[in-house]
Amino acid sequence: MYLALIRRESYTAAEVARAADVPRQRIYDVLDALVRRRLALQHPGRVATFSAVDPELALTRLMAQQREALDRMERVSTSLATALLPIWSDGRSHSDPLDYIEVLRDPKAISERFADIQDQAEHELLSFNKPPFIAPTENTTGMKAVRRLRRNHGIVRALYTYDVLADEAMIENVEQFGRAGEEARFTERLPLKLVVADASMCLFDMPDPVAGTGATTALYIEHPALAGCLRLAFSTVWEQAVTQADARTRIGV
Structure with a gap:
């Protein structure tokens, strides 16, 4: 105008x-x-x-208005900082005893957290795998993580239920991960899906016993004590599990 x-x-x-x-x-x-x-x-x-x-006068007035607005903002922000700083400082001394637990219900959020753990793992990655399985094309992050960990002399071990042996796509996926360096064993059943990384990060599902199949809540917990317990559980099942060839023999595939 x-x-x-x-x-x-x-x-x-x-x-x-x-x-x-x-x-x-x-x-x-x-x-x-x-x-x-x-x-x-x-x-x-x-x-x-x-x-x-006159444009010169108009621009001078606009600049003056902007300076006045900035001066007001500076005065207000200084007052706010003075008032809020003690509250912020006091808040730093309080911590939530459960802030290391993250509850995930959205499937996309669960998948993203799973990918994050794979990316962050530096020494060890252990997993329980049971139906429903992640589609092979959806876990390229996992393949990269396996190769990286193995290059750095890390440990990557995965336990699968016998259900994998009836799924050709999953068998191919297991073999691809094996070529990348993952050690795989098979067992008849697993209690839940589980990932433990570096004896500190844990992600596991908690199927809803009331809602039934498909309704799952996952917990992400970063806690060395819990991770240590879950590593012991993994080791126990690992020692009793068998290779793919032995699993095929057992179920007659």
């Missing part, structure tokens, strides 16, 4: 609306705003007209 006004000495409201391509129903609101900010002048008469203030 201001750029339209500077093109000639004065305009009526209707004329400047056409020149600036501003809807007629908004023209007076915009003109009033320009006048209040001292960027335009209103000339009374039978039909009021409007003209632009």
Whole structure:
């Protein structure tokens, strides 16, 4: 609107609306705003007209308004910081005894947390795998993690239920991970899905016994004591589990 006004000495409201391509129903609101900010002048008469203030003066006024606004913001922010700092400092001395536990219910969030653990693992990655299995194409992060860990002389071990042997895509996936360096064994059943990384990070599912199949809550817990217990559980099952060839023999596949 201001750029339209500077093109000639004065305009009526209707004329400047056409020149600036501003809807007629908004023209007076915009003109009033320009006048209040001292960027335009209103000339009374039978039909009021409007003209632009000298651009140099207009820009000087705009800059002054911005400086005033910044000064006000600075004064307010200084006062707020002074008032909030003691509260923030006091809050640092309190911790939630359960802040190392994360509850996940959205399948996408669970998958993302699983990928994060694989990415963060530096020395050891242990897992229980049971139906429903992650589609092979959805775990490229896991393959990269296995290769990286094995290059660094880390340990990657996975336990699978016999259900894998009836799924050709999953068998191919297990063999691909094996070529990358994962050690795999098989067992008849596993209590839940589980990932333990570096004896500190744990992710496991908690199937809802009431809602039934498909309703799952996962817990991510970063706690060395719990991870240590779960590693012992993994080791116990690992020692009793068998190779793929022995598993096929046992179930007659």
